[in-house]
Amino acid sequence: MVISTRTSAPAPPGRIKSSSLVDLAAEAIRQQILSGAMGPGDRLIEERLTEELGISRPPLREALRILSQEGLIETRPRQGSVVATLTDQDVFEILTLRSAFEKLAVELGVPVSDPRRLERCRTALERMEDCAQREDRAMLVESGYAFHASIVALAGHRRLEASYASVQQQLLLCMARNLYVREHYHENLVDHVGRHRHLLELIEAGDPQAVLAELAVHGERSFLELPPAGSPQKR
Incomplete structure (x- = not known):
């Protein structure tokens, strides 16, 4: 891909042609x-x-x-x-931090008092589904972050949202590694999105304890339970 500030001739397919x-x-x-x-x-x-x-x-x-x-x-x-290379300790710290933010958000925001907040969750999930169908892994990672950020936003807590956003790039890198490792073992892109769809269904049902139980196996625990690098793949 090529980045160019000129607009007289189109760039070859896949090449960037914006001025930024x-x-x-x-x-x-x-x-x-x-x-x-x-x-x-x-x-x-x-x-x-x-x-x-x-x-x-x-x-x-x-x-x-x-x-x-x-x-x-x-x-x-x-x-x-x-x-950047994430160590197991890096992954543990990033995902436990995410879990803590999301746990507080669920405790404060579920059942959802303002139904309009759920639209942000649904929009992010739709983008995830589209990315999975197109096998666009990079955008799936970013849409996955947007989905988790929408869960945090359910609390209507500005400082909580800002704290979550402050570690956005670290979360993206961790989510990218998570998705890559899962694909090589037992979860394809569609299944990956399905876990998130189930989580949203629990949020929509308004049972905070059910949501927290799902988050407990959706976050760092599910990642750390994956086989270590080099282990035989599951069939």
Whole structure:
């Protein structure tokens, strides 16, 4: 894909043609990371990226700086930039934090007092379903985050929403890893969305204890119970 500020000639298929070079370069690389096209520890080679994106090194380096601030990539001495690697402890901390936010949101927001708040949940789920059908893993990860953020929003608690948003990129990276690992064992994209649909059904039913019980197996516990890397795949 190429990023270009000129509009006289169309860019080849898959190439970025908007004028926001830095933002769109960052988004293009972000999508590759969240889709699994770039895996943990993969090097981001500047020469290759400038060729693929059709930009010079200054905007590329600024895009990499943004992604580094988001926690999606790491810059290492004498190695350059690489896709961030999450340790098991990182995953545990990120997902337990998410669970704590969502637990508070459910306790405050279910049963839902304002039905309009459920529309945000339904919209996010519809986007997840569409992404699963198209096998768009990167957008499925982002739509999955939007769904979980919509659960937090049920509480109508601005500071809670802001705290959740403050770890958005870390959650995205963790969700991307979760989705990738699950796909290699026992859960396809449609099943992945189905778990979220069931969660929404429980929220709509208005039983906070049932929602909390589902969240308990939906979050960090479900991830940590997956087989370790290198284990035989389930059939």
